[in-house]
Amino acid sequence: MTSAVSRRWRPRSLLQLVLLAFLMVMLPLAVLMFQAGQALSELSRLAEQSAREAVQETRRARTLGALALEMERGARQYAVVERESLLAIFDDRLAEFRRLLARQRELLPDDPDVEALSGLLDRLAELPELPMEAFEARLGDFLPFARHTEAMRHATNRRIDERLDAIRAQAEAVQHRLWWQTAALVSASLVLMLLFSRLIVRPVRQLERRILGIGSGGPPARGAPVQGPAELVRLDERLDWLASRLDELEEQKQQFLRHMSHELKTPLASVREGSALLSDGVAGELSDHQREILELIDASGSELQQLIEQLLDYNLLQHNRRLETERLDIATVVKEVLAKHRLSLQQKGMAVTCFDGPLSWWADRTATGHILDNLISNAIAYGEDGGELEVRARVEDDWLLLEVANSGEPIPEEDRPRLFEAFYQGRIRRKGALKGSGIGLSVAADCARLQHGSLALVDDPRLAVCFRLALPRPADDDDTPDPVAALAAHDARKD
Structure with a gap:
């Protein structure tokens, strides 16, 4: 039932899953971009509108100040020359001032200076009807009129500043909201990325485990079927x-x-x-x-x-x-293998030098015997007639180092990387009637690995070919040292 449901909701192909992941991850980012665009458009509109109104209101306040000045100048000129045209100009400026003041009242509805100017306009409108003596006496009304006009201009500037502060505060609020939205939507995108990455990586890892299981050569461990x-x-x-x-x-x-x-x-x-x-x-x-x-x-x-x-x-x-480790005398095992090849060594005329025992160590007798048998057989087959064969052993840092070295032709550098591959035969030919099978060193290396050790070709200052077997000392736990690291440390100390 579960498998059927999962297969029903599984994308048909890897391309569809990747495209779906891309669309789902981009969706929060697209929403974020849309919201940011809307907020920026709104702020731009408010800023443009505020700038336009500020310019108009500032220009109107300045115009009112200029009209007040012209009205006072025209009235004082009329008091001197008594020309009727000056009164007509005065009436025009008064009407224009009244019209602009009505529009300024919309910006400053409760401003006392605007109210005072309205009252003074009514008094100034009576000037053309007054006799000259009363006209001249009323010219003093222009002083408070100019003072209230200047105060109205300052109030207009303050109102424009307040409006700009409000727009600035609104912009900061929008900025904070965008930051929170960005954090939330980017987090959603990251969660979706992790989700779809898991949907893609999980079946790939299942396949990787299957491949490793097949390549290890062990019994097949069939897990859950791949769903993807x-x-x-x-x-x-x-x-x-x-x-x-x-x-x-x-x-x-x-x-x-x-x-x-x-x-x-x-x-x-x-x-x-x-x-x-x-x-x-x-x-x-x-x-x-x-x-x-x-x-x-x-x-x-x-x-x-x-x-x-x-x-x-x-x-x-x-x-x-399976290994059957036991405490062995390594010197005895070596001598048994040498005794097996005694006739071949005599026929080859090789001088044999072996370390003195006893040397006790935990190892598998059969596997260790296979290693020594193959190494000594190779020394006989490839070594020089009348040459030397040395078997050396020592213990260093919880490792048994057993070396089999012989004189003769050294192994070429191009053969060394593949020396322990099964069925690989190098450029040096075996001496004798039969051709080698190419699996002797492979068997020896496998026997070493079974004992958590290693078999390696090392340089010897005197003999041309030297193989070193490294076997670890058994421990109560599974924390076995790395044989390659131990051999590298030993070579570094020797140098």
């Missing part, structure tokens, strides 16, 4: 097919190795048994030349058996064989 875009769901289905296909191929490989080892070991046992019977003289005495050929056949059979055993060891290690 159709492309990722199809990829998850392809991974299921790939995992089943890899299981089939692994089973075929194991079956091939089992059959091959059985089919090869059976005739090989007959060959080696026949060569042993011939060596014992069952078929009669052998000449020296025949015995030399028989020894070559027996040596080749031994090498072929060793190759088969290496393949079996490689197959076993690929299935993560």
